[in-house]
Amino acid sequence: MEERRKVYVEVRARHLIDGTCRPETIKFENDEVYEIDRVKQCCRAASTKVGGTGLRYTVMICGKETYLFDEENGKWFVEGKSRVAT
Template sequence: MNKVYVDVTAEFGREGGLVPISFIWEDGRKYDIDRVLKKERCASRKAGGTGIMYTCMVQGQESHLFFEVDKWFMERKTS
């Protein structure tokens, strides 16, 4: 399965927007999100599912984090 459910720390901004701050990958490692580049409603073609996709910078790499109704997930990298 290419969908990885992750624990996310997020906060609500003054304007009511939900902003992810960090996530814990399936191996238990915590990653801080350096910044959110974009937020849009989108489907995940790799993992399946739809929701709000956050395009984030994490340790110099662009990553996609999805908020799907009441859960967060990411796409597992495949070779």
């Protein structure tokens, strides 16, 4: 069984002249870096799996869709998976 947990990540983002922000890479605490292939959507939303609110970016990474949250206080997180012993 898998549970979700809030995982804070380092994000490299491009800030555009129109005031929008486009995340480009995500770096996890184990130094794994993933390039964001595409930003599909950005909207204000809450994470129903791990709690927290802010801007939710729907992004494509390595062909998989995932959510990246900007809490708007300089902190970014993803809904990470953690294995639970059964």
